[in-house]
Amino acid sequence: MSLTLPEPNEQEQAHSQRLQRRIAEVIDDAGGWxxxxxxxxxxxxxxxxxxxxxxxxxxxxxxxxxxxxxVSSLFSSCLARQCAEVLQQQASAACVLELGAGSGVMAADVLLQLEQLDCLPDHYYILELSAELMARQRATLEEKVPHLVGSVRWLQALDGLQLHGVVLANEVLDAMPVSCFSAYPDRVVERGVTLGQNGFSWQDRTADDELRGRVEVLRRSQDVGPWPSPYHSEINPQLSGWVAMLSEHLAAGLILLIDYGYPRADYYHPQRSEGTLLGYYRQRALEDPFWLPGLQDITASVDFTAVAEAGIEAGLELAGYTTQAWFLMANGLETLYQTALEKADERQRLMLSKQIKLLTLPAEMGERFQVIGFSRGLEAPPQGFLMQDYSQRL
Ligand SMILES: C[S@@+](CC[C@H](N)C(=O)[O-])C[C@H]1O[C@@H](n2cnc3c(N)ncnc32)[C@H](O)[C@@H]1O
Known part of the structure; x- marks a missing residue:
């Protein structure tokens, strides 16, 4: 662990130790791996x-x-503009469904903008796995949009839902568990976790046929040269099931998935031979996923080609694929920014200028974050992909 990390307090350390004991039990029950x-x-x-x-x-x-x-409500206001275009096309009660809604700030800002556009959905559904986050989201919404909270419904599963409208997921795919592998010229191993004297550590096992088959497809997708040996990377095994589940519940409308990632050719490029797995703790990136589990976020980038394949396989239409910057601009970022500037004092103007840079500059979130859309039964292509559509890169 890097010495520059802020030290977790005693309570946090105790919390992580409880989780470590629980993981150790599961490893033990599974025979050590x-x-x-x-x-x-x-x-x-x-x-x-x-x-x-x-x-x-x-x-x-x-x-x-x-x-x-x-970072900024401008992000959610642009998303809301895209939602409005789709909500207006729906014949029956139009709704929004957000997956993994974090602090609830996006839900609040999307609803505020939809209200201004006179396009409020019948319901704003939130599918949330965490009871703690659900409570946090409710508190945010009650504080920011008390008059609109009545239309928000929290769900733990989508049973029975047939949605006409928009599905939104910002940074959900990167938080899904990934399978890690190492590829050698003649074999593939799955990287797993065992318990050693100094805590958790990596241990390899021969990959099963399914993982090996998938890795071979990725290896063959490279036409710029062979992978170095060993080549470490990861795959999201839940992806296609999750996208199929969203498709099952979308009667008509648009699914927007926003995250950091790459088309397959870039993700599994020979030069990216250490994969994309990263931890986050207090704004610092960590490379050791075994450091105090429960206290650090663990993420992997998204293979957008795999997302596109999963959507098409599930019977959805690929509506577009672009960078966050282009998507926001195509949804009126500049106008929203100018309007906000007109009402701002000097300090707020500085903040707005910083926010817009963070959202759009290529070295910040502008290019690293990308948006993929899937549609069903839409009259016209979604406006967010009209300025620049990179679907051919997938
Ligand atoms: C990095 S956070 C992003 C939160 C929020 N969307 C934002 O942009 O601030 C990832 C979120 O995805 C949620 N998540 C992960 N897998 C999920 C799944 N299968 N269904 C719904 N939410 C999921 C997590 O619980 C967490 O709230």
Whole structure:
């Protein structure tokens, strides 16, 4: 662990130790080894203990990482404009569904903008895995949009829902457990987790046929040269099931998935031979996923080609793929920014200028974050992809 990390307090350390004991039991029960995906699932979502379901503040400047809706309401206002275009086309009661809604700030800002556009949805559904975050979201909405909270419904599963409208997921895919592998010229191993004398550590096992088959497809997708040996990377095994589940519940409308990632050719490029797995703790990136589980977020970038394949396989239409910067601009970012500037004092103008840079500059979130859209039954292509559509890169 880097010495520059802020030291967790006693309570936080005790919390992590409880989770470590729980993971150790599961490793023991499994005969001494679990897949990395199982470890990551427990580190993030183990009931009562995982990073996302327990504990302290994660989002925003005082937390571990800052997401785009936390950077600026301009982000959510642009998303709302895209939602309005789709909501207006729906014949029956139009709704929005947000997955993994974090602090609730995006829901509040999207609703505010939709109200200004006179296009409020019948319901704003939030699918949230964490009871703690649900309470946090309700508090945010009650503070920011008390008059609109009545239309928000929290769900733990989508049973029975047939949505006409828009599905939104910002930075959800990167928080899904991934399987880690190492590829050699003649074999593939799955990287898993074992318990050694100094805590958790990596241990390899021969990959099963399914993982090996998937890795070989990725290896063959490279036409710029062979992978170095060993080549470490990861795959999201839940992705296609999750996208299929969203498709099942979308009667008509648009699904927008926003995250950091790459088309497959860039993700599995020979030069990216250490994969994309990263931890976040108090605004610092960590490379050791075994450091105090429960206190650090663990993420991996998104293979957008795999997302596109999953959507098409699930019977959705690929509506577009572009960078966050282009998507926001195509949804009126500049006009929203100018309007906000007109009402701002000197300090707010400085803040707005900083926010717009963070959201759009290529070296910040502008290019690293990308937006993929899937549609069903829309009259016209969504406006967010009209300025620049990079679908051919997938
Ligand atoms: C990095 S946070 C992003 C939160 C928020 N969307 C934002 O932009 O600030 C990831 C969120 O995804 C949620 N999540 C992960 N897997 C999920 C799934 N399968 N369904 C719904 N939410 C999920 C987590 O619980 C967490 O709230």
């Amino acid at each position: 679990i897949s990395f995906a199982r470890y990551m699932e427990m580190a993030l979502y183990e009931p009562g203990l995982g990073y996302y379901v327990a504990g302290r503040q994660k989002f925003g400047a005082a937390g571990d990482f800052v997401t785009a809706p936390e």
